[in-house]
Structure formats: C-alpha cells, structure tokens
Amino acid sequence: MLLVVEQFLNGLQFGLLLFLLAAGLTLVFGIMDFVNLAHGSLYMMGAYFAATFVMWTGSFVFGAILALGATLLLGIALEFVALRHFYGRDHLDHVLATFGLILFFNDAVRLIWGPAGLALPLPGWLTVPIQIMPGVFYPSYRLAIIVVSLLVAAFLYVVVMRTRLGMLIRAGASNREMIGALGINIKLLYTLVFGLGAALAGLAGLMQAPILTVQIGMGENILILAFVIIVIGGIGSIRGAFLAAIFVGLIDTLGRAFLPDLLRKILSSAAASTAAPALSSMLIYMLMAIVLVVRPEGLFPANKR
Amino acid sequence: MKDQLNARNAVVLLVLAGLLLLPLYTSMSGNVFALTLFTRIVIFALAASSLNLIMGYGGMMSFGHAAYLGIGGYAVGILAAEGIGSGFVQWPVALLSSALFALVVGALCLRTRGVYFIMITLAFAQMAYYVASALSRYGGDDGLTIYKRSDFGGLINLSNRVQFYYLCLGCLYGGIYLIWRIVNSRFGLVVQGLRSNEARMQAIGFPATRYRLVCFVIAGTLCGLAGALLANNTDFISPAVMYWTRSGDLMVMVILGGMGTLFGPVVGAIVYLVLEEFLSQVTEYWALIMGPLLLLIVLFGRGGIVGVLGRFSRG
Numbered sequence: 001m002l003l004v005v006e007q008f009l010n011g012l013q014f015g016l017l018l019f020l021l022a023a024g025l026t027l028v029f030g031i032m033d034f035v036n037l038a039h040g041s042l043y044m045m046g047a048y049f050a051a052t053f054v055m056w057t058g059s060f061v062f063g064a065i066l067a068l069g070a071t072l073l074l075g076i077a078l079e080f081v082a083l084r085h086f087y088g089r090d091h092l093d094h095v096l097a098t099f100g101l102i103l104f105f106n107d108a109v110r111l112i113w114g115p116a117g118l119a120l121p122l123p124g125w126l127t128v129p130i131q132i133m134p135g136v137f138y139p140s141y142r143l144a145i146i147v148v149s150l151l152v153a154a155f156l157y158v159v160v161m162r163t164r165l166g167m168l169i170r171a172g173a174s175n176r177e178m179i180g181a182l183g184i185n186i187k188l189l190y191t192l193v194f195g196l197g198a199a200l201a202g203l204a205g206l207m208q209a210p211i212l213t214v215q216i217g218m219g220e221n222i223l224i225l226a227f228v229i230i231v232i233g234g235i236g237s238i239r240g241a242f243l244a245a246i247f248v249g250l251i252d253t254l255g256r257a258f259l260p261d262l263l264r265k266i267l268s269s270a271a272a273s274t275a276a277p278a279l280s281s282m283l284i285y286m287l288m289a290i291v292l293v294v295r296p297e298g299l300f301p302a303n304k305r
Numbered sequence: 306m307k308d309q310l311n312a313r314n315a316v317v318l319l320v321l322a323g324l325l326l327l328p329l330y331t332s333m334s335g336n337v338f339a340l341t342l343f344t345r346i347v348i349f350a351l352a353a354s355s356l357n358l359i360m361g362y363g364g365m366m367s368f369g370h371a372a373y374l375g376i377g378g379y380a381v382g383i384l385a386a387e388g389i390g391s392g393f394v395q396w397p398v399a400l401l402s403s404a405l406f407a408l409v410v411g412a413l414c415l416r417t418r419g420v421y422f423i424m425i426t427l428a429f430a431q432m433a434y435y436v437a438s439a440l441s442r443y444g445g446d447d448g449l450t451i452y453k454r455s456d457f458g459g460l461i462n463l464s465n466r467v468q469f470y471y472l473c474l475g476c477l478y479g480g481i482y483l484i485w486r487i488v489n490s491r492f493g494l495v496v497q498g499l500r501s502n503e504a505r506m507q508a509i510g511f512p513a514t515r516y517r518l519v520c521f522v523i524a525g526t527l528c529g530l531a532g533a534l535l536a537n538n539t540d541f542i543s544p545a546v547m548y549w550t551r552s553g554d555l556m557v558m559v560i561l562g563g564m565g566t567l568f569g570p571v572v573g574a575i576v577y578l579v580l581e582e583f584l585s586q587v588t589e590y591w592a593l594i595m596g597p598l599l600l601l602i603v604l605f606g607r608g609g610i611v612g613v614l615g616r617f618s619r620g
Contacts, residue, residue: 029420035420035423082600085604086603086604091366091419091420091423092366092423092556092560093603095366095368095423095553095556096553096556096557096560096599096603097599097600097603097604099550099553099556099557099599100595100596100597100598100599100600100603101596101600102550102553102596103550103592103595103596103599104592104593104595104596104597105596106592107590107591107592107593107596108590108593110590111590111593220549220550221431224427224428224431224549227424227427227428228424228428230424231421231424231425231428235420235421274439274441274442277439277441278435278436278439278440281432281435281436281438281439282432282435282436285428285429285431285432288425288428289413292413292414292416292417292425293413293416296416296417296421297421
C-alpha cells in the first residue's frame with residue numbers, strides 16, 4: 001500500500017514535469033506551426049544554468065529563478081536569430097534545422113561545462129520527508145515539484161483562457177493571417193510564445209536536475225516522451241497535453257515499478273527479469289499505438305481547422 | 306533521366322566511377338583508412354537511398370529509419386552469437402525481420418499524416434532502441450561484439466577489405482537500380498501520385514494506404530540490408546545504431562544530397578560523412594560547426610546538392 005501511494009505520487013510528479021515540456025512544444029506547434037526538436041536542448045540548458053547559478057549564488061531558489069530567466073532569454077534569442085526564418089516552411093525543414101541545433105547545443109555544453117555530468121545538490125529544507133498520510137512519508141522536493149507544476153499549469157490556463165495575450169495566442173492559432181490583418185504584431189507574439197515555451201522547458205529541466213544528473217543528451221529521451229504525449233493528447237491542445245502527460249507519467253512509473261513483480265507471477269523468474277525491462281519501456285509506445293489505431297488525431301484534438 | 310552531358314550528370318557519373326575505382330587507389334597508395342571510411346559511406350548511402358524511396362518519392366517523412374539498420378544488424382549479431390555463422394541464414398533473417406518490423410510500424414504509422422507521422426516513426430524507432438538496450442543476453446546497452454563475419458562459403462570472403470567493399474558497393478548499386486525500377490514502374494508512379502495529390506488518387510480508385518505500406522516495407526527491407534552490412538563492417542552492433550540521432554543523420558544525408566533524386570542520397574552520404582570526418586579531425590567539437598551549417602543548408606540549399614547542380618545545368 002505504502003509503495004503504491006509512493007509510486008503513484010512519483011508517476012504524478014513525472015507526468016506533471018512532462019506536461020511542462022509538452023506544453024511548450026504543443027504551444028509552439030499550435031501557434032507557429034513549428035516543430036521544435038531543440039526543445040529538449042532548452043530543457044538541458046535549464047538544468048545546466050540551474051546547476052551553475054545555484055553554485056554561484058549559493059541559494060537554490062535564487063539560482064533557479066536566474067536559470068529560468070536565462071532559459072527564457074536563450075529561447076527568445078534563438079527564435080530571433082535562427083528559427084523565425086523557418087516559419088511557413090515545410091515541417092521537414094523544421095525537423096532538420098532543429099536537429100542541427102541539437103548537435104550544436106550538445107557540443108556547446110561539452111565545450112563550456114565539460115563532458116562529465118554535474119550534480120545539483122538540494123538545500124537542506126527540501127530534503128526532509130513529509131508525512132502525507134499516517135505512516136506514509138514522501139520526499140518534500142518531489143512534493144514541491146508537484147505543487148509548482150500544478151501552479152504553472154493553472155497559470156498557463158489563466159493566461160491562455162483569461163487574458164488578452166491568451167486571446168491573441170488562441171486567435172493566432174486559429175487564423176494567423178487574420179490576426180495579422182487586424183494589426184497585431186505577430187512577430188512579437190511569436191517571439192513571446194517561443195520564449196514562454198523555452199521557459200517552461202527550462203523550468204522542467206531545472207526542477208528535474210536535482211533528481212537526475214545534469215548531463216549532455218538529458219533532453220533527448222524526455223523530448224521523445226513529450227512527443228508521444230502531444231501525439232496522444234492531440235497536437236496543439238494544452239488540455240490534451242495535460243491529461244496525456246499525467247497518463248503517460250503514471251503508466252511509465254507504475255509499469256516500471258510493478259510490471260516485474262506482475263510478470264514474475266505469470267512467467268518463470270528468469271524469463272520475467274529479461275522481459276520486464278523491455279516490456280516496461282515499451283509500454284508507453286504500445287499505449288500510443290493503441291490511441292493511434294482508435295483515434296489517429298489524438299484523444300483531445302485542438303480546434304479543428 | 307535524359308542522357309545528356311550536364312553538370313549534374315557529370316558529377317553523378319564521376320561519383321559512381323570514383324566509388325568503383327576507389328580500391329585501386331587505396332591499394333596503390335596504401336591508404337587503408339580511405340577504404341574503411343568509404344565502406345562506411347557506401348553502407349550509409351544504401352540506407353539513405355532506401356529512406357529516399359519513401360521520403361523523396363513517397364512523401365513519407367520517416368524519422369525512425371535507423372531502426373532498420375539496428376534490426377538488420379542485430380539479426381546478424383544475434384544469430385552469430387548463437388553459433389549460426391552462415392550468411393545464407395543471417396541475411397535472409399535480417400531482411401525478413403526488417404520487413405516485418407516495417408510492416409507493423411507502417412500499418413500503424415500510415416494512419417497518420419504530416420508531423421504526426423514524423424513523430425510516430427520516431428517514437429517506434431526509440432521503442433526498438435529501448436528493447437535492444439534491454440536485451441541483456443546480447444550485451445544490452447554495451448552492444449554485442451560479432452566475432453566472425455557472415456560466412457558465405459567460398460563465394461566471398463567478408464573479412465577481405467576489398468571484397469567486402471565491393472560487396473557493399475554491389476548492394477548499393479543494386480539497391481539504386483531497384484529503386485530506379487520501382488520509381489519508374491506503375492507501382493512507383495502511383496506512390497508518387499499519392500505524394501502529389503492523395504485525394505485525387507483515391508478518387509481514381511487507388512487504395513492509398515496499401516500502396517504506401519508496400520513502399521514503406523520495401524524501404525525498410527533495403528535498410529535492413531544496410532544494417533547487416535554495417536554489423537559486418539564494424540564487427541559490432543549496439544543500440545546506438547538505432548538512436549534517433551542516427552535517423553536524423555540519414556535524413557540529413559537525403560536532404561543534403563537531394564531528396565527525390567536517384568543519386569542524391571549517395572552524394573549526400575559522401576559529403577556528410579567526409580565532412581564529419583574532416584571536421585572531427587580539425588576540432589573535437591565538430592558539431593559546433595556542423596549544427597549551424599545544417600541550418601544554413603536547410604535555409605538556402607533547397608533541392609540539395611544534386612538539385613542545385615540540376616538547376617545550374619539547366620541555366
């Protein structure tokens with residue numbers, strides 16, 4: 001029981017983290033019609049920035065805020081210098097151009113921070129376990145991730161659905177020519193949205209940094225998961241990304257935690273120990289395949305154009 | 306393809322003849338490294354050509370093509386590890402398993418279009434990657450060393466560098482001939498028609514998905530062959546072969562050389578891998594140059610090298 005609660009929370013935490021990543025990806029795709037593979041690189045940069053700034057300032061919170069700002073600026077700069085020339089081009093061009101950016105960022109990180117990974121130590125007040133239920137303790141840092149991610153999700157909802165900026169974003173997603181004709185500065189809007197997406201990716205990266213090691217290529221595996229999420233959720237739909245992210249986070253975590261034991265009951269233990277790791281890493285993709293067979297446009301497709 | 310002497314055809318002819326005569330040069334100059342490099346290039350040219358069949362002619366932007374390299378390679382590696390060294394068994398198994406994987410993946414992915422297709426093919430290739438990493442019996446993450454290359458009896462000795470190079474080159478030229486025949490057949494015209502206007506083709510009565518799927522399977526099988534060659538070339542197979550950056554590399558080769566042109570992927574593979582080799586000798590951080598270079602190529606180099614040459618020669 002204790003393990004189930006703990007793993008459930010782990011899954012929720014992972015799912016929310018994935019949502020931060022997927023939200024930026026789906027926002028950029030939904031509004032600019034731009035496929036950004038380098039999103040994972042921004043996640044990685046967020047983690048590296050955090051590790052560096054926390055070391056410089058000596059404060060976790062302050063360093064994290066600086067890192068968030070740095071990723072935001074990096075995203076805006078990236079859009080301004082390179083990516084805005086690719087809007088309106090073929091998706092394949094986006095894939096290739098941002099693939100080039102991934103190569104660039106990986107080697108840039110290797111040049112600046114060296115090939116070895118970094119560790120981001122947690123401050124003392126975030127390492128104490130918190131009692132969430134009688135007899136059930138949970139690491140306070142993971143709990144903090146859950147709370148922050150939920151707050152960000154709520155913030156995102158309010159911004160997109162309840163503010164003028166959000167109105168423009170939604171209008172841009174449904175008809176970009178029209179909103180331009182109405183005198184809105186689309187270029188600025190696009191830059192802002194891209195920066196917002198970058199900041200979300202950076203936030204995910206810096207929050208994940210203390211749990212995993214900060215290393216080159218850390219953004220690539222999780223980027224694929226974010227892709228799976230927006231495909232399951234329906235590209236361009238933030239609500240879909242949210243639900244799909246939690247779904248994927250839970251299935252992945254619970255699958256890894258309980259599938260080996262489950263298989264051991266059916267198969268011999270030798271066969272189970274070989275099959276379980278392969279099967280649990282395939283779980284997400286099988287889920288995606290099922291969704292595709294049933295609903296090729298995702299579970300919660302965005303506004304139909 | 307008209308038989309006239311223009312810049313594009315001249316370059317293509319030069320490349321094809323150059324590849325054919327390369328062992329002559331290396332044996333005279335004793336430059337073994339060039340032969341090793343070009344064996345690799347020829348193998349990747351075959352893989353890129355197979356990707357070009359679906360990407361350039363079929364309009365199916367597969368971002369998971371490296372999975373077939375891995376499957377073909379693992380078929381050879383696993384059979385070798387289990388003591389079955391005969392190439393007459395290994396290679397058909399490599400082709401069949403690639404074809405089977407392409408059939409399953411294609412049947413699912415072809416339900417989607419556009420950017421969904423790009424992402425789904427990517428996700429399935431990653432799945433193959435993770436499965437290979439979990440194969441602890443066959444090395445898992447660390448990969449699998451192949452102690453003996455595929456044995457073809459007295460027919461051909463794969464351990465001989467020159468013979469192996471010509472085998473690879475034969476497979477490449479054979480593959481390109483096959484693609485040429487496909488592209489100019491009724492089947493190939495239907496697939497190209499589907500790329501241009503699917504609704505119209507369906508209205509005429511062609512079952513779109515079935516045609517695409519067959520094309521997808523052919524390309525996957527051809528890439529499986531490249532995988533079998535690759536495993537023999539490196540005497541080693543690891544999940545890294547299937548990693549998604551490999552799929553990206555293949556895509557870049559196709560675009561760089563010229564998507565939808567018969568010899569574009571060959572030119573692209575040569576330029577990309579030679580450039581990579583050259584840059585990595587100049588600096589350890591070669592991707593710092595390669596990455597932005599890619600951006601510029603995508604931005605300005607429409608139609609790839611072969612396309613630019615064609616435009617140039619048309620005046």
